[in-house]
Amino acid sequence: MNPFGFTRICGSKVRVAGVLALVLAIGSFGCGIKSAINTAVATVDARAADAIHSLDNAIAKLAEESADWRVVVTNLEKEISADVQSTIRTEVQDIARNTILLAGAEFRCNAEFMRIRLRRELTHLRNSLAESLNAILARRSISVPLLPEESPEPFICSVAPSGVDMSLDPDRRAKIDIYGFDLRSRPISAGITGYGIFQAKAPVSVKVFSTLMRTRARAVMPAKVIVTDAFELLQPTTIMIKDISNALSIISDFHAVLDLTESGADIPPTAREIVLSWDNQTKSEIPILTHEKNLECTTTEKVISPGTDTFVPPAVENSPYGGHPDREFDGHGPCVTFHLVVNLDPSRRILTATYDIDAWECPDDFAKIKKDYTEALGSRTITLFQAAEDERILSYNVQSSFDHRYIDTNTRPDIMNFGGLSPVEELEYVGDTDGSEAGTKTSVKVTFRQIKLQIEKCQYR
Incomplete structure (x- = not known):
């Protein structure tokens, strides 16, 4: 029931199918059929339940960024039966075979790649095993919950160079190499942030821009437009994002290139950083080094009180476990999981919180869901703070993610403090x-x- 898991119907049902064949073979002996079948089913129930429990522990461990995937796999193989071990070894070997071995700074990326992809594959295996077990338990009142599918998203490991030095000749700063994995899984946006909208008929270097700003700015600031012989700067006190996504080429799942030439991103002299984002969330920021101080910036501290937000998640109408659930938990939990993430948008002006809640009918056990599978599940995003047009949020003093879960045991509201x-x-x-x-x-x-x-606020000198 974790909203950030994975699901797939795959081919790891061989072991359970073998047990079912054994059950059918027992039937040919005639005497003691019911007892023999019950014994066989109880055996597979126990073995499958133990394997699912071990897989759940491994999957949870692999969700931690500090987890060592080798240790997790070694411990998992010690806990489960030999036939499932062979399947897990095959999964790990397949992942390793497809891993691009990146040197030096990319070594950590290899570890992240293995951790995330292995977690995905183990969850595929775990869900398939759970579906096989649920087929055997079809006439009982308990099922093993499946882990809902999580779509892959890009993971950026490193960029080269780590910053764009505008003092270099253009041909020496023509591109940025971006290394990671799953880079094709979602559209990646690229943008250049800076104050104002820069317009010029011919290229203007950072040095020329600085010189002209020093000689003209004091006479016209503050103004909605700064005009020089070489360029115009519209809305100079407003943070702007120039979309340069067309200059980004995804070479493979592991490599992308950002073209910085005039035919590509064409970085203006007002640029401060390049922002890579998806789902309107900042994922990577690449500084632009100008060696010229054109802006005067001040930083202030602001305390915000976002207050409260109430969310009623919609009821699940069609359960993956069968039928149309009613809307009554009827004293069976619910088991509840809550996950929240704090995000900044690419302009760093809007701070949001996205949270998910999943409440399902359970027999006081997070690993099980009870018929008739009543469930409420949903996600919500709210704005915590929006800075002014000439401001941006440099940092905030709370953790960027939060998780909680509990099992309801009464019909009254339950209050938890953190x-x-x-x-x-x-x-x-x-x-x-x-x-x-x-x-x-x-x-x-x-x-x-x-x-x-x-909060940072800047203006041209």
């Missing part, structure tokens, strides 16, 4: 009630902690 650097100060859950609740009453009320922001 300290430290958590972005969440309090969660108030409504799980089960006295009547039907999924999609109408089951909810979460999020109280956000006060957040300290570092």
Whole structure:
């Protein structure tokens, strides 16, 4: 029931199919058929449940950025039966065979690649095993939940060069190589941030721009337009993003190139950094080094109180476990998971929070879902703060992600408090009630902690 897992119907049902064949063979002996079948089913239940439990632990461990995938695999193979071990070894070998061996600074990228892709493949295996077990348990009131599918997203490991030095000749700073994996999985946006909209009939170097700004700026600032003989600068006090996504070429899943020539990104002298993003979230920032001080910047601290937000996730109408669930948890939990991520948009002006909640009917066990599979599941994004047009958010003092889970045991609201650097100060859950609740009453009320922001404001000298 983790909203950030994976799912696939794949070919790891051989072991369970073998046990089913054994059950059918037992039937040919006539006597003690029911007892023999029950024994065989109980055996496969136990073995499959143990394997799923071990896989769940490994998958959870691989979700941690610091996890060593080799240690996780070694420990997993010690815990599970030999036939499943061989499948896992095959998965690991397939991943390793497809890994591009990047040298030096990219070594950590290799480890990240293995950790993330192995987690995905183990979840495929785990879900397939769970589906096989659920087929055997079809007449019982308990099923093993599947881990919902998570779409792959790009992962940027490193860029070369690490910054764009504008003092170099253009032919010595013609491109940026971007290394990572799954770079084709989602559209990647590239943009150049800077103050104002730069317009010129001919290329203007950073040095010429600085000279002209020093001689003309004081006479016209503040102004909506700065005009010189060589260029015009519109809205000079507003942070702008110039879209240069057309200059980005995805060479492979592991390599992309950003063209910085005049026919590509054509970096203006007002540029401060290149931002790579997807899903409107900043993922990588590449500094642009000008060696000229054209802006006067001040940094101030601002404390914001985002307050509270209440969300009622919609009820699941068609369950992957079968049928159309009712909306009554009926004292069976629900089991609830909550995940929140804090993000900055590419302009660094808008701070948002996206959170997911999943509440499902369970028998006091996160590893199980109970018939008739009542569930409420949904996601929500809210704006925590939006800076002025001439400001940007440099940093914030809370953690960028937060996770919590609990099992409801009553029909009253449950309040949980959190300290430290958590972005969440309090969660108030409504799980089960006295009547039907999924999609109408089951909810979460999020109280956000006060957040300290570092706000930068710049203007041309």
